[in-house]
Amino acid sequence: MAIKDYIRQRYFPQMWCPGCGHGIILNALLRAVDEMGLDKNNIVMTSGIGCSARISGYVDFHSLHTLHGRALAFATGVKLSKPELTLLVPMGDGDALAIGGNHFIHAARRNIDMTAIVMNNRIYGMTGGQYSPLSGPGKKATTAPYTTIDNDFDVVKLSIAAGASFVARSTAYHVLECIDILKKAIEHKGFSVVEILSQCPTHYGRKNKEGDASQMLEFQKNTTAKLGSKALEQDPTLIPRGVFVDIDAPEYCQEYDRIVERAMKGSQNQIHKFDKTLRDEANQTCPKP
Amino acid sequence: MARLKLKEHVINRDWCKGCGICVHFCPKKVLELDSQEKVVAVRPEDCICCKLCELRCPDLAIEVVTTQTNQAAETDQAAQDE
Numbered sequence A: 001m002a003i004k005d006y007i008r009q010r011y012f013p014q015m016w017c018p019g020c021g022h023g024i025i026l027n028a029l030l031r032a033v034d035e036m037g038l039d040k041n042n043i044v045m046t047s048g049i050g051c052s053a054r055i056s057g058y059v060d061f062h063s064l065h066t067l068h069g070r071a072l073a074f075a076t077g078v079k080l081s082k083p084e085l086t087l088l089v090p091m092g093d094g095d096a097l098a099i100g101g102n103h104f105i106h107a108a109r110r111n112i113d114m115t116a117i118v119m120n121n122r123i124y125g126m127t128g129g130q131y132s133p134l135s136g137p138g139k140k141a142t143t144a145p146y147t148t149i150d151n152d153f154d155v156v157k158l159s160i161a162a163g164a165s166f167v168a169r170s171t172a173y174h175v176l177e178c179i180d181i182l183k184k185a186i187e188h189k190g191f192s193v194v195e196i197l198s199q200c201p202t203h204y205g206r207k208n209k210e211g212d213a214s215q216m217l218e219f220q221k222n223t224t225a226k227l228g229s230k231a232l233e234q235d236p237t238l239i240p241r242g243v244f245v246d247i248d249a250p251e252y253c254q255e256y257d258r259i260v261e262r263a264m265k266g267s268q269n270q271i272h273k274f275d276k277t278l279r280d281e282a283n284q285t286c287p288k289p
Numbered sequence B: 001m002a003r004l005k006l007k008e009h010v011i012n013r014d015w016c017k018g019c020g021i022c023v024h025f026c027p028k029k030v031l032e033l034d035s036q037e038k039v040v041a042v043r044p045e046d047c048i049c050c051k052l053c054e055l056r057c058p059d060l061a062i063e064v065v066t067t068q069t070n071q072a073a074e075t076d077q078a079a080q081d082e
Helices: A021-036 A052-058 A071-081 A093-097 A101-110 A155-162 A175-187 A201-207 A213-223 A230-234 A252-285 B021-025 B052-056 B071-081
Strands: A043-047 A062-065 A086-092 A114-120 A166-171 A191-197 A224-226 A239-246 B002-011 B031-033 B039-041 B062-070
Touching: A021 A052, A021 A086, A021 A114, A021 A175, A021 A191, A021 A213, A021 B052, A043 A052, A043 A071, A052 A062, A052 A086, A062 A071, A071 A086, A071 A101, A071 A114, A071 A252, A086 A093, A093 A101, A093 A114, A093 A155, A101 A114, A101 A155, A101 A191, A114 A175, A155 A166, A155 A191, A155 A239, A166 A175, A166 A213, A175 A191, A175 A239, A175 B052, A201 A213, A213 A224, A213 B021, A224 A230, B002 B039, B021 B031, B021 B052, B052 B062
Parallel strands: A043 A062, A043 A086, A086 A114, A114 A191, A166 A191, A224 A239
Antiparallel strands: A166 A239, B002 B062, B031 B039
């Protein structure tokens, strides 16, 4: 299948600004799904609110465009009722870690089988460029004309601490690596978090004088380094990329099935015991001839 | 060894927003923006079919159509011709 078969062509050209990194992430995600040969009828994409959340409208999967920050909550509901489906949950940085922060850490704690993609452009683009919990200190935004003083989250460390069983980071620039990581994340059984650094040339780029989309992509190339590479050893200020955690841990739906089985077996045993006592009593009251 | 050979660059002018990412990152400078700020392949003969423009296009507007020339297949063809 070509990647054009996975999109709703009637909604194109998409609404993102020229050079928006979210389009590149959509491109990479479609290619990952295509290379894995997944059936689009078995994929559910849930998204919240924001620029990033518009992605669910463009893909020809089952899609839910839900409440701000609640994409993971809806995805949990879908997964528990239909565990055979593949869940993709793209979220923006504000969507995932500001209003949706609690849902994020608890989904990671449960280790429920879904792929959370944090499309991190470090700003609230849709509402006019307010700073987000991933902007970091010393950055300009509409709500921080004299630069921000808030520290940012490290999505990777946060996800590992919260208990996600697959954690990775890539950028929109490293698109081949991004496709590869997304494939691994979708294949992984358990909660997978993929942080993809994206660019917002309209708000973040303009405010922080990072130039146009191409220059922002160059910036991603120059400020990140592959995990275990020499460049990262020499300069620890670079942002590491790659797969940080990939472990096998008990998955929530499987554990849930097991507990259902256990509860059912228990009740069957009780019924069995109850039947036996009834039979015994009947035998006592009316002995066999 | 399988090698990709360029057939054509299919550019969807309705979807292209002229962000210039493909132009900037093309290793052979095959692409350029025209007067309408839409991408065009001005030097297709230099294209090495790396497909980075296709992969990095946020608008899914560019597709590098290739034909796979297999050296083994070529020799088979040559053998058949003889």
